[in-house]
Amino acid sequence: MSSSADSSSFPGRIVRRALLLDAPERAATRLLGMILARRAEDGTIQTGRIVEVEAYLGPHNTPPDPAAHSFRGPTGRNRVLFGPAGHAYVYSIYGRYFCMNVSCEPEGRAGCVLLRALEPLGTAESLARMATHRGLNIEPYANGYPLADQAARALTSGPSRLCQALGLTRAAHNGLDLLDPDSPLQLREDGFTPAEPLVTPRIGIRQAADWPLRFALRGQRCVSGPARLRG
DNA sequence: AGGCCGATCCTCT
DNA sequence: GAGGATCGGCCTA
Numbered sequence: 001m002s003s004s005a006d007s008s009s010f011p012g013r014i015v016r017r018a019l020l021l022d023a024p025e026r027a028a029t030r031l032l033g034m035i036l037a038r039r040a041e042d043g044t045i046q047t048g049r050i051v052e053v054e055a056y057l058g059p060h061n062t063p064p065d066p067a068a069h070s071f072r073g074p075t076g077r078n079r080v081l082f083g084p085a086g087h088a089y090v091y092s093i094y095g096r097y098f099c100m101n102v103s104c105e106p107e108g109r110a111g112c113v114l115l116r117a118l119e120p121l122g123t124a125e126s127l128a129r130m131a132t133h134r135g136l137n138i139e140p141y142a143n144g145y146p147l148a149d150q151a152a153r154a155l156t157s158g159p160s161r162l163c164q165a166l167g168l169t170r171a172a173h174n175g176l177d178l179l180d181p182d183s184p185l186q187l188r189e190d191g192f193t194p195a196e197p198l199v200t201p202r203i204g205i206r207q208a209a210d211w212p213l214r215f216a217l218r219g220q221r222c223v224s225g226p227a228r229l230r231g
Numbered sequence: 232a233g234g235c236c237g238a239t240c241c242t243c244t
Numbered sequence: 245g246a247g248g249a250t251c252g253g254c255c256t257a
Contacts, residue, residue: 054238067238077253095250097239114238160239204238 010037012190020085020104024055024111027104033194038166039184046166048118051220054202055213058110066207070110081110090174097160117222118156130165149221157222198231
């Protein structure tokens, strides 16, 4: 048998739910440095370290967050946000992409954290799988690390890129408990301790465009956005 | 029933 | 730096 640990089990250990039972700004900074890990139906896994996030506030806040999907209360699409902390909220955008959030706060409060970028992790085989998911040529990934900066960014720098790389869809992943050891999509931690994050306004929104709710790890190559927002 | 628009990405200039 | 793809969801009527 030549099944490497990488392709059969997730790295690190499951995150404690208490870390996410909190306001989105605090949950967001705690998510930085954690690992998002997905097990595909064929048993392979794809993983990345979270390097950029954005907080979206629930409608109970004053003032409420007009950029949040929960702004106008529960709907069929956003109901996961009003449920318990630590679940995946995956939605489709522009008809062709998905974005993924982590719900936070106690049940009834709809705060959440958008995952905007990952540093890809894993073996060459795993990186190549992510490249295939992204529709990229696997050749730059077939030898594993070190990955060129440009190749790493092409994989997982951006909220919809990371969903593509990990094969995340609304149909398969929306509502999953990220802290359940049997879940095919989990949040893990491996002892990585990030420094104080860069804090900026959120990207790509029109409402509340100046609220400082984007958090990124300084010096991380996969952080998205224009240079001045990448630390 | 219909219209509008987006927490994006990619291509081209 | 700008524009197009593409469609589900939410709002108005």
